[in-house]
Amino acid sequence: MKCVVTGGAGFIGSNLVDRLLSEGNEVVVVDNFSSGKKENCNKNATYFDIDLSNTEKQSAIKDAIKSSEVIFHCAALARVQPSIINPIKYEVNNTLGTINILKCAVDMKVRRIVYSASSSAYGPTKKLPSKESDIANPVSPYANQKYYGELCCKMFSNIYSLETVSLRYFNVFGERQNLGGAYATVVGIFIDQLLSNQQLTINGDGKQRRDFTYVKDVVSANILASKSSLVGKGEIINIGSGKNISINTLAKSLGGSRKYLNPVNEPFANLADIKKAKKLLDWEPTLDILDWINDYKLLNGIK
Secondary structure, three states: OEEEEEOOOOHHHHHHHHHHHHOOOEEEEEOOOOOOOHHHOOOOOEEEOOOOOOHHHHHHHHHHHOOOOEEEEOOOOOOHHHHHHOHHHHHHHHHHHHHHHHHHHHHOOOOEEEEEEEHHHHOOOOOOOEOOOOOOOOOOHHHHHHHHHHHHHHHHHHHHOOEEEEEEEOOEEOOOOOOOOOOOOHHHHHHHHHHOOOOEEEEOOOOOEEOOEEHHHHHHHHHHHHHOOOOEEEEEEEEOOOOOEEHHHHHHHHOOOEEEEOOOOOOOEOOEOOHHHHHHHOOOOOOOHHHHHHHHHHHOOOO
């Protein structure tokens, strides 16, 4: 099939592009390279440099997505803390970008959109594991914007009969993750510090726990969501490993000394209930983060 990946030069999006191409699909990428990287680009995909948040560029977006069957909407400015620092920039990119691609998809008669949502929508809940039926409690601009995107997807399904499904990712890690910088996750930051012979910096006491999910498992969930006959009406589905570990455990697995900093405003723990993903997508995670770290250390000669 012909499919579109927005944000296809980014961490998750580029891994998805590679998988789609390997399975014989025609792939179009829409990315303005605000956080995506040229080196992530697959030469067998077609690229359009378009800012999805620019509502005056709808004709260019429509030209890019014409005749496509599925859009994987991965494009977004990611990470909670940078969104707190610059909420307006995040609002423009994440909210307008999602509405714009949804409207263009309707106009171009795209069958389905698979939306990259975020577990940050759950907020600082003490009820774990989190189920999709739990009340959302986003407490940052980024979390709020990603949750609003879910609501928009469901609304477009109800009003415009566009098939949509929202996948709530939990702490994605793996190949091509950012190492350092504003968009890096804790795994990327730790690896960057380790490779630079720096101390691993931990916010707070390190006892906070996270559900880490392998990027290629996330890719598989996207592809299954694009094909499943059991979704398409705005369903929300957790995509996580179904278990969590502490940041201290993560740091210990990498090795090296640690430095503890002041805590930041973030939930103490998250954990995905993944029964719905199994039921509706026939999806299960395949790789544990500690196993991945051991392999990564071996490949990179890290003791």
